[in-house]
Amino acid sequence: MPGLPDADPAEIGFDSERLARIGPAMQRYIDDGKVPNLVTLVARHGKVAWFDARGHLDIDQETPADDNTLFRMYSNTKPITGAAIMILAQEGKLTPDDSIGRYLPAYKNMRVQSAEPGVTERATRGITIRDCLTNTTGFASPATAPLAWRAHYKDVFEKLGWTGKGDSAATVRQRVDAQACLPLAHQPGTVFGYHMGFMAAGAVIEEVSGQSLETFFRERIFDPLGMDATGFYVREGQEANLGACYAPREVDGEMRLHRTETGAESEKVTGPRTFFAAGGDRCGVVSTIGDYTRFGQMLLNGGELDGARILSRKAVEYMVSNHTPGLDIPMTGPGFGWGLGVSVRTGDGGFPLLRSIGSYGWGGAAGTTYFGDPKEGIVAACFTQLLNAGGMPNNDYQGEFQRLVYYALDD
Incomplete structure (x- = not known):
């Protein structure tokens, strides 16, 4: 399994049959032309209960997505900046x-x-x-x-x-x-x-x-956590793992996937390797789902993973607390606030959600999303490469993924 050790889902409180519903649910979005690929991972108590990769890096070349697939993380760079x-x-x-x-x-x-x-x-x-x-x-x-x-x-x-x-x-x-x-x-x-x-x-x-953002992230976060594929630019030898990026485009009255760039022509491969933006501008960092889950598990563990201490427990608690009480946040709606680089579920107003109060996470402009839930011990991620995913009608793959994760809990 990528990123973390694996476990039988039943041993860590999941119903295997219900958890396996994630796969065909994600496949429907691919078959309907809503997304080019979907790579999903669910971990609980530090162990992977579910990993699945579907679709293609480039739908014209039919190269399958897998655990080595690199994603343009865009605003998923923000939680890393909060940790820094x-x-x-x-x-x-x-x-x-x-x-x-x-x-x-x-x-x-x-x-x-x-x-x-x-x-x-x-x-x-x-x-x-x-x-x-x-x-x-x-x-x-x-x-x-x-x-x-x-x-x-x-x-x-x-x-x-x-x-x-x-x-x-x-x-x-x-x-x-x-x-x-x-x-x-x-x-x-x-x-x-x-x-x-x-x-x-x-x-x-x-x-x-006194360091560049790339060097600081690498030396203080990526290397200690074993995030060997993550950085502001694709590392040498991993160029083929970055696929195409897409956006919705209307063709003959229907919204279809339009390729905005291939992996080979991306600045993340060609350079110049000089633009290090903490908020995710120009694609932010690139990462695999396994690498990013290691970062998420470090936060869920209170700042440590596999003997590498990145943050103190209290520093993580502070980071993922709500720092915007009473502030209206239109893009998330009621029930959410903001921590230091992450959105935080507060439960204040709005309809109930399956996600626990105190859970946190965020997403990126090209369709990546992740959340950590301390109450349930869950880190989960769902990645694709589609800009303006909401512009594709009925494209609720992120919401359906999250619901299926919680419905699969069995303890």
Whole structure:
């Protein structure tokens, strides 16, 4: 089994027959042309009860997906960034409540757009590292920035790649510095605005550690955990394991899979190997389902796996606690908050869910998702390579996978 030792499902509290329903359920999404592949893994108490790989890396070449398949993780990079920050926190090198301006001088004395167009006011406080990891920085996004900014901050928009004319050639650090030139859309800590602070969080990690984000992740997380296939770029000799990426496209009145890039032409293979973005920009890290499950199991174990101590138990507890009480989070709806790089199930409002209160996890833009459930001892992951998966009608493979995992519990 990939990632962790395996066990008979019945020995760790699963009904084998019910758990096996995951396979044909996932196959239906592949057969219906909803996704190119689905690789699923369910572990409990540190042992794998279910692993299954279906579909193809590239549907035109029919190369089967397997346990070595690499995935563009996009925002599944965010939990790794949360763990990296907590490594530095437990070493006393920073705290989540530090202003990022302490490490990134461009972010000192930020101003906030007022209700009157063209008028700004001083921020009531600095943007903190916590704000970056909980999506509460107050930064505007390309979709929410006032139209007048496009002319007034034309050079900044170009450097950030916000012009709609393709991505920018700017480095991550150049983008971080450019973002500081824009006013905030909201006072820090007051409004949920997804993703916009993670590049700055990555820059803080680099400043404090004196290492590139790639080196820090590799030396402090990936290598100790034996995540031998994970990194911001595909490792030498593993190029054939990265498949194509797809997106829905309407053809003759039907939504069909459209290949956006092959594995061979991906920047993750061709380089240049210089773009290390903590929030998952430009695909984030690449990983196998086994590697990523090892990271998830480390968190579930309280910061340790197979003798490698990455975080203290209290550091993990802090990371996966809800840091946004009372804040409206539209993208998850009621019943969820945000920890440091992870979404957290709080149970406050909304309909009941099978997932336990206190469970946590997140997903990525190309269809990857993972969750950890401390109450049930479960780590589960479901991976594919489909951008905007929700744009494909009736494509609830993630929800069905999660439901089948919980329905299979038998203790």
